[in-house]
Amino acid sequence: xxxxxxxxxxxxxxxxxxxxxxxxxxxxxxxxxxxxxxxxxxxxxxxxxxxxxxxxxxxxxxxxxxxxxxxxxxxxxxxxxxxxxxxxxxxxxxxxxxxxxxxxxxxxxxxxxxxxxxxxxxxxxxxxxxxxxxxxxxxxxxxxxxxxxxxxxxxxxxxxxxxxxxxxxxxxxxxxxxxxxxxxxxxxxxxxxxxxxxxxxxxxxxxxxxxxxxxxxxxxxxxxxxxxxxxxxxxxxxxxxxxxxxxxx
Numbered sequence: 001x002x003x004x005x006x007x008x009x010x011x012x013x014x015x016x017x018x019x020x021x022x023x024x025x026x027x028x029x030x031x032x033x034x035x036x037x038x039x040x041x042x043x044x045x046x047x048x049x050x051x052x053x054x055x056x057x058x059x060x061x062x063x064x065x066x067x068x069x070x071x072x073x074x075x076x077x078x079x080x081x082x083x084x085x086x087x088x089x090x091x092x093x094x095x096x097x098x099x100x101x102x103x104x105x106x107x108x109x110x111x112x113x114x115x116x117x118x119x120x121x122x123x124x125x126x127x128x129x130x131x132x133x134x135x136x137x138x139x140x141x142x143x144x145x146x147x148x149x150x151x152x153x154x155x156x157x158x159x160x161x162x163x164x165x166x167x168x169x170x171x172x173x174x175x176x177x178x179x180x181x182x183x184x185x186x187x188x189x190x191x192x193x194x195x196x197x198x199x200x201x202x203x204x205x206x207x208x209x210x211x212x213x214x215x216x217x218x219x220x221x222x223x224x225x226x227x228x229x230x231x232x233x234x235x236x237x238x239x240x241x242x243x244x245x246x247x248x249x
Contacts, residue, residue: 069128102134227239
C-alpha cells in the first residue's frame with residue numbers, strides 16, 4: 001500500500017514538471033524580461049572619478065580607483081567603496097582628520113566632493129556635487145565569497161575592501177550641455193515663446209483656433225477632440241475621435 005502511494009506521488013510530481021517545461025518552451029515570451037531599450041557600451045556609465053576639495057582651499061585631489069558609489073539614507077549622504085591603494089594616501093589623510101574631529105565631538109564639515117560619472121566613450125554624463133561633508137564611518141573588510149564581484153584584475157582567495165561613509169550639508173546635480181544640445185534647447189524655447197501651444201485663460205477651459213492662421217497650419221480643437229487643418233480659409237477636421245475603431249471578433 002505504501003509503495004503504491006509513493007508511486008502516485010512520484011507520478012504527480014513528474015507530470016507537474018513536464019507540464020511546466022512544456023509551458024515554458026511553448027511560450028518563448030514567458031522567458032523574456034523587458035527592460036526598455038538596450039543601450040550601447042559607449043552610451044552608459046562605466047567609470048567614476050572622485051574629486052576631493054578641502055573646504056576653504058584651492059587644493060583638489062583626484063582619485064580614479066574608487067569602484068562603487070553606494071546609498072546611505074538621506075539625500076546628502078553616500079558611501080564610496082574600493083580596495084585600499086597607494087594612490088589614495090592623500091585621501092586617507094583627509095579621512096584621518098575628519099575622524100579625529102568626529103572623535104572629539106566636533107563637526108568639521110571639511111570636504112567638498114565631486115563625483116564625475118563617465119560613459120564608455122569617455123564623456124562626462126553628469127557630476128554629483130556634495131558640499132561640506134564629514135566622514136561618519138570608515139572600515140576595511142575582506143571579501144572571499146565567489147558570488148561577489150571583485151574589483152582587482154587578478155583572482156584571489158581574499159580581496160581587502162574599504163568603505164567610507166559621508167554626511168553632507170547639500171547635494172546637487174551638475175550636467176554639462178554641448179553646443180548642439182544648447183541649440184536644440186533654444187529652438188524649444190523659441191517655440192514656447194511664440195505661443196503656438198494652446199493657452200488656457202482664467203475663465204476658459206478650452207482652446208480657440210488662432211485668427212491669423214496660415215494655409216496648412218494644424219490645430220487641436222479641445223472642444224471637439226479633433227485635429228484640424230487650415231485649408232482655404234477654414235478649419236477642417238482631419239482626424240476621428242478616440243482613434244480607429246477596434247475590430248469586432
